[in-house]
Amino acid sequence: xxxxxxxxxxxxxxxxxxxxxxxxxxxxxxxxxxxxxxxxxxxxxxxxxxxxxxxxxxxxxxxxxxxxxxxxxxxxxxxxxxxxxxxxxxxxxxxxxxxxxxxxxxxxxxxxxxxxxxxxxxxxxxxxxxxxxxxxxxxxxxxxxxxxxxxxxxxxxxxxxxxxxxx
Amino acid sequence: xxxxxxxxxxxxxxxxxxxxxxxxxxxxxxxxxxxxxxxxxxxxxxxxxxxxxxxxxxxxxxxxxxxxxxxxxxxxxxxxxxxxxxxxxxxxxxxxxxxxxxxxxxxxxxxxxxxxxxxxxxxxxxxxxxxxxxxxxxxxxxxxxxxxxxxxxxxxxxxxxxxxxxxxxxxxxxxxxxxxxxxxxxxxxxxxxxxxxxxxxxxxxxxxxxxxxxxxxxxxxxxxxxxxxxxxxxxxxxxxxxxxxxxxxxxxxxxxxxxxxxxxxxxxxxxxxxxxxxxxxxxxxxxxxxxxxxxxxxxxxxxxxxxxxxxxxxxxxxxxxxxxxxxxxxxxxxxxxxxxxxxxxxxxxxxxxxxxxxxxxxxxxxxxxxxxxxxxxxxxxxxxxxxxxxxxxxxxxxxxxxxxxxxxxxxxxxxxxxxxxxxxxxxxxxxxxxxxxxxx
Numbered sequence: 001x002x003x004x005x006x007x008x009x010x011x012x013x014x015x016x017x018x019x020x021x022x023x024x025x026x027x028x029x030x031x032x033x034x035x036x037x038x039x040x041x042x043x044x045x046x047x048x049x050x051x052x053x054x055x056x057x058x059x060x061x062x063x064x065x066x067x068x069x070x071x072x073x074x075x076x077x078x079x080x081x082x083x084x085x086x087x088x089x090x091x092x093x094x095x096x097x098x099x100x101x102x103x104x105x106x107x108x109x110x111x112x113x114x115x116x117x118x119x120x121x122x123x124x125x126x127x128x129x130x131x132x133x134x135x136x137x138x139x140x141x142x143x144x145x146x147x148x149x150x151x152x153x154x155x156x157x158x159x160x161x162x163x164x165x166x167x
Numbered sequence: 168x169x170x171x172x173x174x175x176x177x178x179x180x181x182x183x184x185x186x187x188x189x190x191x192x193x194x195x196x197x198x199x200x201x202x203x204x205x206x207x208x209x210x211x212x213x214x215x216x217x218x219x220x221x222x223x224x225x226x227x228x229x230x231x232x233x234x235x236x237x238x239x240x241x242x243x244x245x246x247x248x249x250x251x252x253x254x255x256x257x258x259x260x261x262x263x264x265x266x267x268x269x270x271x272x273x274x275x276x277x278x279x280x281x282x283x284x285x286x287x288x289x290x291x292x293x294x295x296x297x298x299x300x301x302x303x304x305x306x307x308x309x310x311x312x313x314x315x316x317x318x319x320x321x322x323x324x325x326x327x328x329x330x331x332x333x334x335x336x337x338x339x340x341x342x343x344x345x346x347x348x349x350x351x352x353x354x355x356x357x358x359x360x361x362x363x364x365x366x367x368x369x370x371x372x373x374x375x376x377x378x379x380x381x382x383x384x385x386x387x388x389x390x391x392x393x394x395x396x397x398x399x400x401x402x403x404x405x406x407x408x409x410x411x412x413x414x415x416x417x418x419x420x421x422x423x424x425x426x427x428x429x430x431x432x433x434x435x436x437x438x439x440x441x442x443x444x445x446x447x448x449x450x451x452x453x454x455x456x457x458x459x460x461x462x463x464x465x466x467x468x469x470x471x472x473x474x475x476x477x478x479x480x481x482x483x484x485x486x487x488x489x490x491x492x493x494x495x496x497x498x499x500x501x502x503x504x505x506x507x508x509x510x511x512x513x514x515x516x517x518x519x520x521x522x523x524x525x526x527x528x529x530x531x532x533x534x535x536x537x538x539x540x541x542x543x544x545x546x547x548x549x550x551x552x553x554x555x556x557x558x559x560x561x562x563x564x565x566x567x568x569x570x571x572x573x574x575x576x577x578x579x580x581x582x583x584x585x586x587x588x589x590x591x592x593x594x595x596x597x598x599x600x601x602x603x604x605x606x607x
Contacts, residue, residue, distance in 0.1 A: 012209070013202065013205045013264070014486075014517075017257065018517060019198060020257055028524070030191075
C-alpha cells in the first residue's frame with residue numbers, strides 16, 4: 001500500500017508541475033485583462049510620450065514640449081500632456097519630473113481654471129521663468145509661451161489654438 | 168515614488184494598490200510548495216533514512232523561505248512582478264529535488280546556496296531599489312568584469328577542462344557568472360548614451376551608414392577581450408552567452424538588423440578560426456556533427472544525454488525511476504537530460520515553458536519601464552537568462568554543440584545560483600519602478 005503510494009507520488013510530482021504552469025498561465029491571462037481594463041486608452045495624464053506614437057486626436061488640454069534640456073533625462077521634442085494640471089519639479093512625486101539640480105523638489109505647477117491654463121511658481125529657489133521673465137504670481141499661459149524651470153525650457157502648446165510660427 | 172524605508176500597506180480609506188498585497192504570488196508559491204513536498208516525499212523511500220529526512224526538511228525550509236520573501240515584500244509594499252518569484256521557486260525546487268535524487272551531498276550544498284540566493288534577492292530588492300545609480304559606473308563595470316575574468320587565469324583552479332574558479336577555502340566562486348550581470352549593465356549604460364549615434368551612423372560607405380570609431384570602439388574592444396579570455400579559459404558556453412546577449416541588446420537599442428548579421432558573420436568567422444586553431448573546439452564540433460564514432464570517448468556525454476531523453480518517453484520513468492548514473496556531469500550540464508528521463512516530455516517541456524514565461528515577463532517589464540536604461544537592462548537580463556537556458560538545452564539535445572554551462576536556477580552551482588538571484592532582483596526592481604510610475 002505504502003509502496004504504491006510512493007510510486008504514485010513520483011507522478012504526482014510531474015502532475016503538480018503541470019498544475020502550477022496551468023495556474024500560472026491563468027493568473028497571467030487575468031493580469032493581461034486587468035491591464036486592458038485599467039488603461040483602455042491613453043488618457044491625458046502627464047507621461048512622456050515618444051514622438052512617433054500617435055496621440056488620441058481629441059485630447060483636451062495642452063502639452064509641454066521640451067525645447068532645451070539641461071539634463072540627459074529628456075531630449076528636445078519630448079512632451080508631456082497637461083490634463084487638468086501638472087506639477088513640475090525634481091521630486092519623484094511630481095507629474096513632470098526634472099532631473100536638474102537647479103530645479104526645486106516642488107518647483108511649479110500648471111492648472112486649468114475657467115478654461116485657461118495658469119502657471120504658478122511654488123516658491124522655488126531659482127524661480128520659474130515665463131518668456132524669460134520671473135513668475136511672481138499665477139499667470140495665464142498662451143500657446144507658444146516658453147517656460148523655464150532650472151536649465152530646462154519647455155514650450156507650452158495649447159490644443160485648438162493657433163500655434164506660433166516659431167514652433 | 169520609492170522610498171528607502173519599509174512602508175506599510177495603504178491604510179483604510181486609501182484605495183488598495185493593485186497587486187501590492189502580492190496575493191497571486193502567494194497562491195502560486197503555495198503550488199510550488201506542494202510541488203517541493205511531492206518531489207521530496209517521492210524520493211524519501213529510496214533513500215537512507217537520514218538523507219531522506221534531510222531532503223524533506225530541505226524542501227520544507229525552501230518553501231518557507233520563499234513564502235517569507237513574499238510576506239516581507241507584501242509588508243513593504245514592494246511592487247515587483249508577481250510571477251517571476253513563483254517561476255523561480257519551481258525551477259529551483261526542480262533543481263533541488265533532482266540534486267537530492269542524483270547526489271544528496273550536492274543537494275545539501277545547493278540547498279544552502281539557495282537560501283543564500285534568497286537572502287541576496289531580498290538584499291538586492293532593498294538596497295538597489297533605486298537601481299538607476301548603476302548606470303553611472305559603466306566603465307567601472309567593464310574594468311571590473313575584465314579583472315574578474317582575468318583573476319582565475321592567475322589564481323584559478325581548474326575543474327573539468329575550464330579554469331574559471333576562484334578558491335576561497337570554504338567555498339569556490341566562478342567570477343564569469345557574475346560578470347554576465349556586469350556585461351548587461353555596461354551595455355545598457357553604454358547603449359543608452361550612444362544609441363542615437365549607433366542607430367543613425369555618422370559616416371556612410373555606399374548605402375551603409377556606420378558610426379564612428381569612438382562609438383563602436385569600446386563595444387568591439389570589450390567583446391574582443393572577453394572572447395580572448397574565454398578562449399584561453401576554454402569556457403566556450405559562456406562566450407556564446409556573452410555574444411548572443413550582446414547582439415540581442417544592440418539590436419534592442421538600435422533596431423538595426425545590420426548589426427545582428429554583422430555579428431553573426433563575425434561569429435561564423437571566429438568559429439571557423441577556432442575550429443582551425445584549437446583542438447578542443449574541433450573535437451566539440453566533430454562530436455556535434457556525428458558523435459557515433461566517439462561513443463566510447465568524447466561523444467559519450469552527448470549520446471548518453473540523448474539516450475536518457477529518449478528513454479523518458481511522454482511521462483518519464485517517474486522521479487527516482489531512471490538511470491541517471493550513466494550521465495556524466497549530470498548535476499550541472501546534463502541535469503535537463505535527467506529531468507527528461509524521469510519526468511518525460513511533459514516535464515522537459517514544462518521546464519522550457521517556465522523559462523519562456525520568465526523571458527516573456529522580462530520583456531513585458533522592459534516594455535513598461537520608464538526609460539531606456541531600465542528597458543535595455545531588463546531586456547538584456549531576460550535575453551541573458553533565456554539564451555543561457557536555450558544554449559544548454561540545445562546542447563544536451565544536440566541542436567547545438569554541447570557546452571559546459573549551467574541551466575539557470577536548476578543546475579548545481581552556487582555562483583550561478585546567486586548570480587541568477589541578483590539578476591532576478593534587478594529585474595524585479597525595474598518592474599517595481601515601472602508599476603509605481605504607471606499606477607500612481
